[in-house]
Amino acid sequence: MFSAEYLQELDKITAKYEQKRAALLPVLHYVQHKEGLISQDAEQNIAEYLEISVVHVHEVVSFYHLFHQTKKGQYHFSVCQTTACALRGGEQIIEHLKERLGITPGQTTPDGKFSLSVVECLGACEIAPVMQGNKEYIGCLNKKKIDEIIDKNK
Amino acid sequence: MEKVVSRHFDQENSHSFINYLKDNGYRAARKALTQMTPASVIDEVKKSNLRGLGGAGFPTGVKWSFIPQASPKPKYLVVNGDEGEPGTFKDKYILQQDPHALIEGIIITCYAIGSHKAYVYVRGEYEKPLQALLTAVEEAYKAGFLGQAVMGSEFDIDVVVHQGAGAYICGEETALLESLEGKKGFPRLKPPFPAVVGLFGCPTVINNVETIACVAPIINKGAEWFAKLGCEKNGGNRLFCVSGHVHKPGVYELPNGTTLRAIIYEHAGGVLNGNKLKAVIPGGISAPILTPDQIDVKMDFDSLKAIGTMAGSGGIIVMDETTDMVWAAMIAARFYANESCGQCSPCREGSGWAYRNIKRIYEGTARPYDLKNLAGIVNNIGGNTICPFGDALTMCVGSYISKFRSEFENKIKERVCPI
Numbered sequence: 339m340f341s342a343e344y345l346q347e348l349d350k351i352t353a354k355y356e357q358k359r360a361a362l363l364p365v366l367h368y369v370q371h372k373e374g375l376i377s378q379d380a381e382q383n384i385a386e387y388l389e390i391s392v393v394h395v396h397e398v399v400s401f402y403h404l405f406h407q408t409k410k411g412q413y414h415f416s417v418c419q420t421t422a423c424a425l426r427g428g429e430q431i432i433e434h435l436k437e438r439l440g441i442t443p444g445q446t447t448p449d450g451k452f453s454l455s456v457v458e459c460l461g462a463c464e465i466a467p468v469m470q471g472n473k474e475y476i477g478c479l480n481k482k483k484i485d486e487i488i489d490k491n492k
Numbered sequence: 493m494e495k496v497v498s499r500h501f502d503q504e505n506s507h508s509f510i511n512y513l514k515d516n517g518y519r520a521a522r523k524a525l526t527q528m529t530p531a532s533v534i535d536e537v538k539k540s541n542l543r544g545l546g547g548a549g550f551p552t553g554v555k556w557s558f559i560p561q562a563s564p565k566p567k568y569l570v571v572n573g574d575e576g577e578p579g580t581f582k583d584k585y586i587l588q589q590d591p592h593a594l595i596e597g598i599i600i601t602c603y604a605i606g607s608h609k610a611y612v613y614v615r616g617e618y619e620k621p622l623q624a625l626l627t628a629v630e631e632a633y634k635a636g637f638l639g640q641a642v643m644g645s646e647f648d649i650d651v652v653v654h655q656g657a658g659a660y661i662c663g664e665e666t667a668l669l670e671s672l673e674g675k676k677g678f679p680r681l682k683p684p685f686p687a688v689v690g691l692f693g694c695p696t697v698i699n700n701v702e703t704i705a706c707v708a709p710i711i712n713k714g715a716e717w718f719a720k721l722g723c724e725k726n727g728g729n730r731l732f733c734v735s736g737h738v739h740k741p742g743v744y745e746l747p748n749g750t751t752l753r754a755i756i757y758e759h760a761g762g763v764l765n766g767n768k769l770k771a772v773i774p775g776g777i778s779a780p781i782l783t784p785d786q787i788d789v790k791m792d793f794d795s796l797k798a799i800g801t802m803a804g805s806g807g808i809i810v811m812d813e814t815t816d817m818v819w820a821a822m823i824a825a826r827f828y829a830n831e832s833c834g835q836c837s838p839c840r841e842g843s844g845w846a847y848r849n850i851k852r853i854y855e856g857t858a859r860p861y862d863l864k865n866l867a868g869i870v871n872n873i874g875g876n877t878i879c880p881f882g883d884a885l886t887m888c889v890g891s892y893i894s895k896f897r898s899e900f901e902n903k904i905k906e907r908v909c910p911i
Contacts, residue, residue, distance in 0.1 A: 354652045355674075356692050362674030363657055367616075388674075401676035401833075402657035404616045420578045421777055422735040422809050424823050458660065458827050459578035459777075460617055463735030463809070464742045473619045 340383050344372075348387060359390050362398055366405055375409050403457070411446045411453030413491040415439075416470040417479075419456045422463035431467050431479050432456055438488055451491065494721065496729055497705045498745040500590045507624050509631040512592035518637055520711035521599040525645040528711075533604040537707065539715035541727030546572055546663070546700030547776065547805045549726075549793035552707075556697055558687035559605045565694040569602050569610040570672065573625075573701045574656050574663040576615055577776035578827060579807025582731035582743050583701035587614065587621035590705070591628035595651065597704035599642060600711055602649045605697050609650045612701075613668055616656040626653055660831035664879050665698040667833065678835045679879035702731055723749030726792035730803075734760040736810040737767065748792040752782070755791065756810055767812035771895070775804025777824055778884035780891035801891075817899045821892035822850040828885040836877040839885065845869045846889055858904045866900075867893060 340348065351368060352361040365388065369380050376399050385392040399405045417423075417432050436442055439452050446453040462468045465477025471487060500506040500515065512518075524533050538553030559567055571594070575583040586594055598610045614622045629651050632638045640648045654672060656662055662671045666680035669691050690696020706728055710718045719727040726748035732755055735741045739761030746755065752774060756762065763769050769784045774791065780801040782789070789795055793803045811820060825847040832843040849866045852858040870893070874886030893900060 357673070360672060360674040360692075363671065364655065367655055367657070390674075394675075398674070398676050402616070402659050404656075404658035419823070420827055421773070421820065421823050422579055422741075424820075425736045425809070425811060425815065457658075458830055459576060459580075461575050461581045461584055461615065463579055463581055463733065463807070466735055466741070470617060473617075475620075 340387065345387070352388070359388050362388060362390070362395065363402075366395075366399065370405060376405055376407055378407075409446070409450075412451050413487075414453045414455065414470075414472055416455045416457045416460070418458070418460045418462075418466070418468050420459040422459070423466040423468060426466040427480075428467040430481070431469070431484060434481050434484055438484065452488070493729075493747065495745050496709050496718075496721065497586060497590075497593070497702060497731060498743065500593070501585060501743075506589045507591055507628065509592060509628065509635070512590070512596075516712065517592060518596050518599075518643075520708035521596045521603075521637065522643050524600045524603055524711050525643055525647060530604045530606060533600060533711065536715045537604070537710060540706075540710045540718040541715075541722065541725055542703065542706050542710060542718065543726060543793060544700060545702040545706075545730060545806065547577065547778075547802075549803060552699065552703055555687065555699070556601070556605050558685070559695045559697060560688060561606060563688075563695050566609065566692075567605055567607040568691045568694055568696040569598060569605060569607045570665075570668065570691060570696055570698045571598065571610060571612040571701055571704055572663065572665065572668055572698055573612055573614040573618070573621075574668060575618070575701070575805075576660040576663045577778065577805040577807055579733060579735055579773060579776050579809040580805040581733050581735075582806060584618055584621050585731070585743055586701050586705050587618065588624045591621075591625045592632070593705045593708060594625070594701055595628055595632050595638070597707035598651060599637065599649055600707050601697070601699065601704060603647055607697070608648045609652070611672055611691070612651065612653050613662070613672060614653060614655055615663075616658045622653065622655055629653060659833070661833040661879075661881060664881065667879065668698065669696065676833075678833055679881070681878055722747050723790065723792050725794060730791070730806050732759075732791065733805075733807045734810065735808070736772075737764040737812040737815070738762065738810045739764060746791075749790045749795070752787040752789050752791055752808070755808060756787065760808075760810070763810060763812050765812075767814065769810065770813045770815050771811040771817065771820070773807070773809040773811075775802050776807035777809070777827060778802075778888050779804040780887050781895060783895055802887075816854075817892055817896035818850065818854045818903050821889055821896075821900075822847065822854050824892065825850050825885075825889050828881070828889070832881065832885075836879075836882065838873045838876040839882040842869050842873040842882075843885055846873075846885070850889075853900055853903050856903070856906070860904065863893075863900050863904060 443456040468477040542552040544550045662677040667677035686696045829843040829847040834840045874883040
């Protein structure tokens with residue numbers, strides 16, 4: 339079960355909603371923020387806490403792109419592949435990252451430092467090509483910028 | 493030209509409470525709560541010709557009037573900030589640069605529809621806009637603009653900010669309701685419409701962030717003023733998001749009815765490198781693509797509909813003469829394949845088939861009948877699904893095929909794979 343301190347935080351979140359179970363998304367965000375992923379144990383605990391079935395928690399975790407059940411690298415690249423970014427050279431950015439990191443989208447480097455995702459439109463087409471480095475938006479990408487980010491986070 | 497929704501964007505600390513208060517902030521909310529009846533607020537918004545700026549363009553005041561006031565159930569306002577339509581990035585600016593404009597709009601809307609609770613659904617990736625809104629909500633509570641007996645009236649309003657988790661489909665209003673109830677975002681069958689059976693089974697109004705941000709200015713300056721800013725039946729300005737092959741990509745607030753040509757060439761600085769225009773998406777990726785001979789169209793819901801496309805979410809994506817349209821269609825189809833929620837089989841299966849089919853054509857491994865097949869797949873998704881996502885796929889991908897058919901045919905002729 340969750341610790342008492344944890345439960346206190348979760349109670350604050352669920353209090354805002356008409357039904358406890360409606361708070362599943364914010365609860366998952368909180369757990370992922372604290373633990374870096376949603377583990378199977380966490381799914382079980384969340385289900386007990388919200389009084390819903392484990393399978394319901396799992397189907398929600400697997401439906402939404404932002405929840406993940408494996409640990410990401412310390413620095414996680416989420417690079418946009420949709421139209422506006424692709425028109426401004428997004429594909430070359432993705433290719434360059436694959437080459438520099440030696441991994442394909444969905445993978446993490448063996449040292450755990452970097453991971454790469456290719457995502458759909460991030461809502462920042464004015465600074466295309468764009469990505470999220472962990473949660474930070476970084477736009478007007480070019481190979482030099484990518485190299486600098488990799489060197490800084492090595 | 494008078495700016496409305498973006499009037500504070502360029503100011504230093506535009507997001508701050510003090511900055512908002514300086515410019516007659518919350519005066520419209522006070523006016524509505526103390527001098528107007530809910531019915532007169534709805535009337536004013538109807539007369540302003542404000543339309544839903546998330547993409548559907550439904551008249552906002554009319555939508556509000558669908559709420560059954562006699563219902564004993566609680567009523568909800570849900571603000572859709574799950575901005576995900578490719579090419580669209582305007583709501584992010586409102587949330588981040590002027591969150592109090594949204595909150596003031598929420599107060600007035602809640603009063604108009606008799607709701608004591610509003611949810612704002614912000615897309616999961618928008619961390620900074622989310623934090624800006626959370627801070628603003630806290631400030632509004634402290635000032636007595638939210639909470640119990642708002643602004644000394646007898647009206648209570650609570651606002652909950654809800655963070656999405658990265659699913660495009662949750663921008664569809666009924667999928668958004670499901671998501672707010674803690675479920676995966678599967679759209680609901682309509683009817684019943686959310687105005688009658690919405691969030692937690694209660695009457696619910698769902699409006700886009702930009703739509704709600706227009707409400708306070710309408711109450712402040714009047715419906716007539718707002719209606720006159722735009723064109724016939726399309727009141728006010730719009731935040732147009734311009735991206736792709738232009739010199740100055742960005743958000744431009746311009747009157748409804750501005751021509752697409754003016755937006756591209758006068759405001760966004762024209763096509764990159766002086767290249768020729770080849771195609772342009774006028775209202776987010778789901779809007780059928782236009783060719784250069786069509787860009788004198790007026791950018792409003794009715795004019796765009798009349799030429800077979802849509803104003804959608806205001807996302808304009810420009811493509812120059814160097815763009816391979818089969819490649820562009822493949823990227824669009826991939827988007828739909830990745831974001832289909834999987835509830836209806838025509839969309840779940842068809843989106844993947846369409847993507848793989850176009851990919852074969854693009855990569856030169858197509859079979860001679862692939863283009864005919866593709867049209868068959870694409871045309872059998874729209875109209876056969878619960879939500880408009882399937883229709884969007886049909887309209888979007890279908891428009892690439894019909895308008896740039898020779899490019900598809902040439903690819904097949906040139907590089908067709910021996911069977």
